[in-house]
Amino acid sequence: MYNFLFSDKEFYRRLVRLATPITLQQLIIVAVGMADVMMIGQLGETSVAAVGLADQMSFLLFLMLFGISSGAAIFTAQFWGQADILRIRSVLGICLLLSLVGGILFALTSIFIPEWVLSIYSTDPAVIALGSSYLRIMGVGYLVLPITISYSGVLRSIESVRLPLVASIIAFSFNVIMNYGLIFGNFGLPQLGVTGAAIATCCARFLECLIVLGGVYSHKSPVAARLPEMLNLKVISLKQFFKTTIPVMLTEITWSLGITTYNVVYARIGTESIAAVNIAVTIDRVLFVIFIGMAFACATMLGNRIGAGEIDKAVTYAKRFLTLGPVIAITVGVVLIASVDVVLPLYKVSATTIEFAHNILMIMAFTLIIRVSNLLILIGILRSGGDTQVAFFIDAGVVWLVGVPLAFTGAFIFQWPVYLVYLLVMTEEVVKFGLGIWRFSSHRWIHRLTAMA
Numbered sequence: 001m002y003n004f005l006f007s008d009k010e011f012y013r014r015l016v017r018l019a020t021p022i023t024l025q026q027l028i029i030v031a032v033g034m035a036d037v038m039m040i041g042q043l044g045e046t047s048v049a050a051v052g053l054a055d056q057m058s059f060l061l062f063l064m065l066f067g068i069s070s071g072a073a074i075f076t077a078q079f080w081g082q083a084d085i086l087r088i089r090s091v092l093g094i095c096l097l098l099s100l101v102g103g104i105l106f107a108l109t110s111i112f113i114p115e116w117v118l119s120i121y122s123t124d125p126a127v128i129a130l131g132s133s134y135l136r137i138m139g140v141g142y143l144v145l146p147i148t149i150s151y152s153g154v155l156r157s158i159e160s161v162r163l164p165l166v167a168s169i170i171a172f173s174f175n176v177i178m179n180y181g182l183i184f185g186n187f188g189l190p191q192l193g194v195t196g197a198a199i200a201t202c203c204a205r206f207l208e209c210l211i212v213l214g215g216v217y218s219h220k221s222p223v224a225a226r227l228p229e230m231l232n233l234k235v236i237s238l239k240q241f242f243k244t245t246i247p248v249m250l251t252e253i254t255w256s257l258g259i260t261t262y263n264v265v266y267a268r269i270g271t272e273s274i275a276a277v278n279i280a281v282t283i284d285r286v287l288f289v290i291f292i293g294m295a296f297a298c299a300t301m302l303g304n305r306i307g308a309g310e311i312d313k314a315v316t317y318a319k320r321f322l323t324l325g326p327v328i329a330i331t332v333g334v335v336l337i338a339s340v341d342v343v344l345p346l347y348k349v350s351a352t353t354i355e356f357a358h359n360i361l362m363i364m365a366f367t368l369i370i371r372v373s374n375l376l377i378l379i380g381i382l383r384s385g386g387d388t389q390v391a392f393f394i395d396a397g398v399v400w401l402v403g404v405p406l407a408f409t410g411a412f413i414f415q416w417p418v419y420l421v422y423l424l425v426m427t428e429e430v431v432k433f434g435l436g437i438w439r440f441s442s443h444r445w446i447h448r449l450t451a452m453a
Contacts, residue, residue, distance in 0.1 A: 011317065019296050020293065022164075027387065030161070036179055039183050040268055045349055045350065049131075050118075052120065053118055054222070057110050060253075060257070061106040063143065064256065065103070065146055066252055067248050067252025069095055070252070070379070071150050071244060072385065073303075074386055075244070075303055077307065078303050080158040080307065089223065092237050095154065098249075103143055107142040107143050110138060116230070117135065118225075121260075121266075127189065134197065137195065138201065151223060158222055159304075175201055199277070248392070255395055262407050265407045269411055272350060274354045277355040277356075287339075291375055295376055299379060301317055315443070324382055337362065338365065356417065367426050370433050380395060394439070398431050402431050406424045407425050
């Protein structure tokens with residue numbers, strides 16, 4: 001076992017080189033989100049609930065864009081294994097076009113009908129009014145988010161991870177500083193509360209986009225595509241592209257709608273319940289970032305090996321990731337348990353909200369191993385091999401066939417508190433794990449797309 005895990009030094013060099021910048025970037029993103037929630041938390045449960053529910057639109061858009069860019073990255077990772085720059089730029093063009101269409105639709109919805117969107121999640125008039133002012137401003141930032149995510153996703157798939165990291169560090173540092181100024185009226189800025197948080201985040205989105213585009217084209221990156229190169233669709237099979245990527249897009253959209261449905265259920269239980277979920281999720285994300293970095297590294301490393309025709313090495317890499325992930329998850333789970341009573345008192349919310357958040361975090365800690373394993377199987381392994389149709393069924397299908405019915409049952413039939421409903425929903429992770437291991441063991445998840453595109 002020791003030789004299997006640690007004998008391949010090249011594996012760990014690539015893992016560290018790829019995972020570290022991505023992990024740091026994700027850490028910055030979630031840390032800023034946590035700082036936002038903590039600052040907004042000073043304004044009370046209504047503000048926390050309003051921003052948390054309004055951010056569901058950001059969550060849905062981000063996951064849709066992530067689905068599009070992840071689908072494109074399956075191809076670009078394998079094309080990078082063959083050093084095929086021309087087709088990488090063509091894939092970027094398709095990815096960018098699809099992402100911009102989605103971003104514009106989300107922007108229009110958020111700007112013009114935010115009250116309708118929030119009424120889906122909550123019946124609290126104060127939450128809807130406060131959340132609408134936040135969402136209307138955030139909608140403007142949705143116009144540039146597709147550009148940032150498209151370029152960043154392709155950059156990562158060709159093992160160029162530094163630029164997205166630098167852009168995130170600068171943009172989100174700016175976000176935190178502006179949040180502190182505009183929420184509370186510091187630095188001579190007006191005190192705008194929740195609206196100030198939206199303005200700061202929106203400005204940070206534009207700044208991040210400018211940095212990514214400036215870096216790509218000033219340094220003549222392999223993804224510095226000119227418009228004719230992005231529109232050159234003759235070099236790639238569109239049929240194969242959409243056959244592979246549409247299931248990824250549908251997975252993220254369908255899965256995200258399922259997660260949003262969970263939040264509808266939690267919000268209907270009560271404002272304290274959804275506030276507790278928002279707090280717990282924010283804390284969990286801080287520690288979960290290391291596994292997001294691992295999953296991205298796994299997808300890139302396996303995709304490169306499959307594209308280069310080194311199938312046996314790809315399988316070995318996959319097994320190594322599936323061994324390392326749970327081992328690290330045990331350590332991180334212990335850290336999460338130890339940090340709960342230190343972090344939760346920082347929030348100025350009711351004792352009931354703190355109690356609910358504490359219980360949810362305990363459940364998150366004890367289910368971390370299985371959640372990490374599922375992330376690596378579905379995002380890191382099956383997608384890297386182009387097995388996106390099966391991954392769609394396992395990831396999104398189980399949410400709706402298992403998780404959502406259990407959420408409604410726990411909340412509205414059993415009328416359980418929010419933390420027990422959350423525990424019941426975790427049943428979906430058990431089902432996903434069983435199906436994911438079965439598919440991985442079959443070896444039918446490996447498809448060499450570079451030979452077909």
